[in-house]
Amino acid sequence: MPSRSPTATREPIAKRPGGRSARVRRAVFDATLARLVSDGYQALTIESVAVAAGVNRTTIYRNWPTKAGLILAAAKDRSEALISTKGSGDLERDLVALLTSVAEYVTSPIGRALVIASLSEADDPEVREAREDFWRHRFQAARDLIGAAAGGGSSSLDAGVDGLIERLIAPLFLRAFITGAPLDGPFIRDTVRAALRVPGSGGETKPDTTMG
Amino acid sequence: MPSRSPTATREPIAKRPGGRSARVRRAVFDATLARLVSDGYQALTIESVAVAAGVNRTTIYRNWPTKAGLILAAAKDRSEALISTKGSGDLERDLVALLTSVAEYVTSPIGRALVIASLSEADDPEVREAREDFWRHRFQAARDLIGAAAGGGSSSLDAGVDGLIERLIAPLFLRAFITGAPLDGPFIRDTVRAALRVPGSGGETKPDTTMG
DNA sequence: ACACAAATGCAACTAGTAGTGCATTAAGGA
DNA sequence: TCCTTAATGCACTACTAGTTGCATTTGTGT
DSSP states (O other): OOOOOTTOOSGGGOSOOSTHHHHHHHHHHHHHHHHHHHHOTTTOOHHHHHHHHTOOHHHHHHHOOSHHHHHHHHHHHHOSSOOOOOOOSOHHHHHHHHHHHHHHHHHSHHHHHHHHHHHHTTTOHHHHHHHHHHHHHHHHHHHHHHHHHHHTTOOSOSTTHHHHHHHHHHHHHIIIIIIOOOOOHHHHHHHHHHHHHSOOOTTOOOOOTTOO | OOOOOTTOOSGGGOOOOSTHHHHHHHHHHHHHHHHHHHHOTTTOOHHHHHHHHTOOHHHHHHHSOSHHHHHHHHHHHHOSSOOOOOOOSOHHHHHHHHHHHHHHHHHSHHHHHHHHHHHHTTTOHHHHHHHHHHHHHHHHHHHHHHHHHHHTTOOSOSTTHHHHHHHHHHHHHIIIIIIOOOOOHHHHHHHHHHHHHSOOOTTOOOOOTTOO
16 A cells, blocks of 8 residues: 555545545535534445445445545535634623534534544544634634624633633533533523633733644 | 343343452553543544553453443443532532532543543433433532532522532533633632522523433 | 547456354363 | 363455556647
8 A cells, every 4th residue: 555645535636626536525525514413423334325326336436535624525515614713802702602503513413523533543644733723713703703892892802812712612512422412591691601600810921823 | 233232231230340350440441531531432443452551352252242341341430539529618619619629520531531432322321320320320429519508508599509500510511522711720719609699590491300 | 529638337366354164272071 | 090072273255455467538738
């Protein structure tokens, strides 16, 4: 086996992006995510994706040599406009809305499947980076909300913003993937209120924003 | 394929637990966890476990018909004395120690592999229950610590204990499995302090302790 | 419209894994 | 010690992943 990255694709040297290739690409990506949701990561086979997409196995193998690379490409292709960053200025309300959106994602079949798939390939540097990148963007949305509201009143939020964001988002993941407890409205509200009640001390650890 | 549970084992009707069977059992469990750490869940094959254990594949297939069941049995077999529940009475110190122990688990190869394996089989009721059971016990240890300290001074901890525990443990998981940020000492200390600083209001959501 | 080449389809092949019937070994009781 | 049978080992089949050579289709520039 040649020493290529497990998530390598043919895309960088694609010379015919139009017409048939575009149709194939879309059909394969749609089929990939559909099968990922219905079968889960490990049970997903290239064969089943090919059949669902109305495409030959060989085509998929040539364009996306590995399962992880295929799912990663399909996920990236669909990762747009998933988040509404614009806040009303009411910090608590905006954070509840943000966490509700994240909660919907991590409880949705596609969100759960993608998180689990990314963890199943935790050793693949590209997969790891893609996952951390995805959440880095979401964290940035939270930073924007808090930053906007901080100018409008709430003090003591300067130093510990990243820690605050962690304390907001983390309980959602714990319930969604570990304990299985429900992510309902009251839980989200209480999580936001608890996080906001913590006085911003100077002793906060700066979370590693490079997520290395 | 008969409609048996994917994690069924032969154990309940085992009639010869001594001698050879015991040796096989131990060898298989050790090999299973070793391969799980080195290869990961999806790449783990029964064949590789059998070779590592010096046992025939057939033996494994008959005793533990599925990969998930095998790993689950191996994990249960080793899930003893992983936790030190006894506290000193100093709540903050005890919680830091507890979180440090959890942090070591979720960053260790075996802990990571087990969490990921349990998520890869999220649809299997037995796997889900085993995972939730495991963490329920750890949460109980935290409850004991807090309960002991609560009698000794700290008030306002009665109602929101479960929420507090969630806010203690959750950031560890977020960093370990999502963002990849480090789980160092300062981070753990700050997590404990932030959680303890939250005034215990009456508005807390009772987390579903059945973890359904 | 035509030609060239890229991209896909097809078929055959290798390799490796899951799973099963039958023979063999050895545990536990008499 | 000997006998029964539970437990294990061996040999085999079936299936799936993944690869390759070649034919076919189809973009794209001329």
